[in-house]
Structures are given as C-alpha cells and as structure tokens.
Amino acid sequence: MLRNFIFISLFGTLINTVSAETPPAYKLLPKDTLVVLTVPNFQSAKAAYASTPWFKLWSDPSMIPFRDKFINKLNAQMIEPLEESLGIKWIEYKDLFQGQITLAVVQNGWNGVNDKTPSWLMVVDAGEKEAQLQLKLDEMRTKLVDSGQPLKTESKPLRILLKPVHSTKWW
Numbered sequence: 001m002l003r004n005f006i007f008i009s010l011f012g013t014l015i016n017t018v019s020a021e022t023p024p025a026y027k028l029l030p031k032d033t034l035v036v037l038t039v040p041n042f043q044s045a046k047a048a049y050a051s052t053p054w055f056k057l058w059s060d061p062s063m064i065p066f067r068d069k070f071i072n073k074l075n076a077q078m079i080e081p082l083e084e085s086l087g088i089k090w091i092e093y094k095d096l097f098q099g100q101i102t103l104a105v106v107q108n109g110w111n112g113v114n115d116k117t118p119s120w121l122m123v124v125d126a127g128e129k130e131a132q133l134q135l136k137l138d139e140m141r142t143k144l145v146d147s148g149q150p151l152k153t154e155s156k157p158l159r160i161l162l163k164p165v166h167s168t169k170w171w
Contacts, residue, residue: 025102032107087143098127
C-alpha cells in the first residue's frame with residue numbers, strides 16, 4: 001500500500017512538472033507574428049548579464065552621466081507614456097518575471113497599405129508568482145476597460161496574453 005502511494009505521488013509530481021514546463025515562444029505566438037524577442041529564463045539571463053563586458057561598461061562610474069541621460073530620456077519618451085496609457089507602474093511588475101519572457105510584434109491586420117498598425121504582444125511566465133501577476137493583470141484590465149479601451153484577452157495554460165485590439169505607436 002505504501003509503495004503504491006509513493007508511486008502515485010511520484011507519478012503525479014512528474015505529470016505536474018511536465019505540464020508546467022513553458023512551451024517555446026513560437027508555440028505561444030499567433031501566425032501573423034512579425035518580430036520576436038524571447039528570453040527562455042529571465043532570472044538566469046539577469047544573473048548571467050551581470051558578468052558581461054557590456055554590463056561592466058554600463059556600470060562603470062565614467063558612464064554615469066551618459067547612463068542617467070539615456071535612462072531619463074527612455075523613461076520620458078517610452079516608459080512613462082506607456083505606463084500612463086495602461087494605467088500601471090512598471091516597477092510593480094518587474095519582480096514578477098520568473099521564467100520565459102517574450103516580446104513580439106504581430107500584424108493585427110496591418111499589411112503596409114491600410115491605416116492599421118502592428119500591435120505589441122508580451123508573454124510572461126511568472127512561475128511561482130502567477131497569482132500576483134494575475135491580480136496585477138486584473139487591475140490593468142479593469143483600468144483599460146474603465147477608460148474605454150477595447151481589449152482582446154486569450155488564456156493559455158499558465159499564461160495570460162493581454163493585448164490591445166488597436167495599436168498605439170510608441171516609436
């Protein structure tokens with residue numbers, strides 16, 4: 001009886017582990033995807049990046065004036081307008097990224113001739129912080145709907161894809 005219980009427990013754990021594995025980005029994205037940037041494991045990439053020559057150059061004290069000017073301009077021209085349009089603060093989300101992160105540009109009806117523009121899509125694996133991310137996404141969804149912005153939401157196993165139906169140019 002104990003042997004059967006151990007076998008069933010191990011089998012159940014194995015099934016949960018296999019089903020919880022993050023599928024590759026190409027399996028998660030729509031067929032009209034134009035550009036993909038993916039990081040298979042954000043935490044590992046963040047740790048590895050800290051030892052690269054580029055990070056050491058970026059962290060060098062002589063780079064402080066350039067880095068501060070660059071970050072201030074990036075915040076003023078991209079991050080703050082994006083945060084304002086979505087009603088969020090980036091800093092509240094950045095600690096929720098645990099596994100694979102994928103940024104993509106999808107056609108969304110754009111063909112280069114009509115007035116439509118491509119849309120951005122972000123897929124995030126929050127790992128153990130899935131519940132926290134779900135709460136944040138629910139808050140964002142409520143703010144966007146309250147502001148009158150139409151949304152299209154798709155659910156995939158262990159992931160939520162949230163993308164605006166219409167695109168905003170951020171470049």
